[in-house]
Amino acid sequence: MICDRCKETIPEGDDVFDHYGKNLCEDCYIGAVQPPRSCDPTAVDSARSTRAMLGQSGTQGLTPIQKRIYELICEKGKISREELFKSFELPQWEMEKQFAILRHCELVRATKEDGIIYVTTL
Ligand SMILES: [Zn+2]
Structure with missing residues (x-):
């Protein structure tokens, strides 16, 4: 056979x-x-459940850079994604990655207004 x-x-x-x-x-x-799977729909769930398992909430378990990104968003309340990305001396892909993690942890979210992407805390 x-x-x-x-x-x-x-x-x-x-x-x-x-x-x-x-x-x-x-x-x-x-x-x-x-x-x-190239795009993993369970990534959000696993990020969430890992944090729940570790008893983490808020900014617990975040890396220093993720905390800094999160704190800046908190401080501004609402910031355009472009401005946020420019505020850190990180390559675009690295920012995308860190930002995605914050979104997976349900700390921040992106909204689109008049063609501009804004980031707010949840
Ligand atoms: Zn085979």
């Missing part, structure tokens, strides 16, 4: 998995039923 996906021979006696009419070896079957 040949695996329809990787074209490897599935040895006699090994399990052959049927996936939508294709014969797959075990590795390919696992890969087929659990496709790698």
Whole structure:
């Protein structure tokens, strides 16, 4: 039996998995039923539950830079994303990442007004 996906021979006696009419070896079957996720919708849940598990709330468990970002947003109440990003000497991708974590922890949120993205605390 040949695996329809990787074209490897599935040895006699090994399990052959049927996936939508294709014969797959075990590795390919696992890969087929659990496709790698590029965008993980459970990231928010896991960030939230990890913090809940650790008994963290507010800014607890945040890194110093995340705290500084959060504190600036608190101070301003509402700040445009552009201004926020410019306030820190971090590369754009790094800011995006830190900001995403704050959003996942449900500390901040972004709103769009007149085409400008503003950040506020929750
Ligand atoms: Zn295979």
